Amino acid sequence: MLELLNLTLPFFAVVGLGFLAGRKRWVPVEAVAPINTFVFFFAMPALVAGSLARQDIAGLIDLTLLGGWLIAALILFALGMLFARLRDGAASLGQAAISGQAASVANVGFLALPITAANFGDDGVRLSAAVLIVDLLIIIPLSITLLEARGGGSGLQAFARAITRAIQNPFAIAILLGVVLSGTGIGLPGPTERFAS
Secondary structure, three states, rough: HHHHHHHHHHHHHHHHHHHHHHHOOOOOHHHHHHHHHHHHHHHHHHHHHHHHHOHHHHHHHHHHHHHHHHHHHHHHHHHHHHHHHHHHOOOOOOHHHHHHHHHOOOOHHHHHHHHHHHHHHHHHHHHHHHHHHHHHHHHHHHHHHHHHHHOOOHHHHHHHHHHHHHHHHHHHHHHHHHHEEEEEEOOOOOOHHOOOO
């Protein structure tokens, strides 16, 4: 138990201090959106790209981890959809898909990634990035496809649009950049390395 607290307490303490600062109006509400934008578009993607660039390309592709995460996510997705159907009876395909996504997609980007980075360094980021890419490129597009298919539209077109949006996600771009930098052996030169740490 103590080991678990050592891993997670510092992260949740920062979250708690942020909540307190907002509650006491020490940080104005207007500042929240710019902070989130900075973290989502710059800080976290730089951390991901830099961590992956420092690793050996052979260690980045863990098919056992990717396959295991995908199978578990698909099972949870199906169970979430089934639960929505059983609970609501007349739940639409779109509503069931939202329940499936809620059951299967973890908050890897903003929760698991900083915790694993702080406690396990680059290797933790590598593992988080692997499962994040499964969520971004398979599970979320699947749920969007099912959600849009409820209106009778083309499932293939909906999936293509969802994949396009997923690829444009800053985390997906950072993962691709990190893999390219690792695979080519370019890595990150001096000041860039410090920036992405």
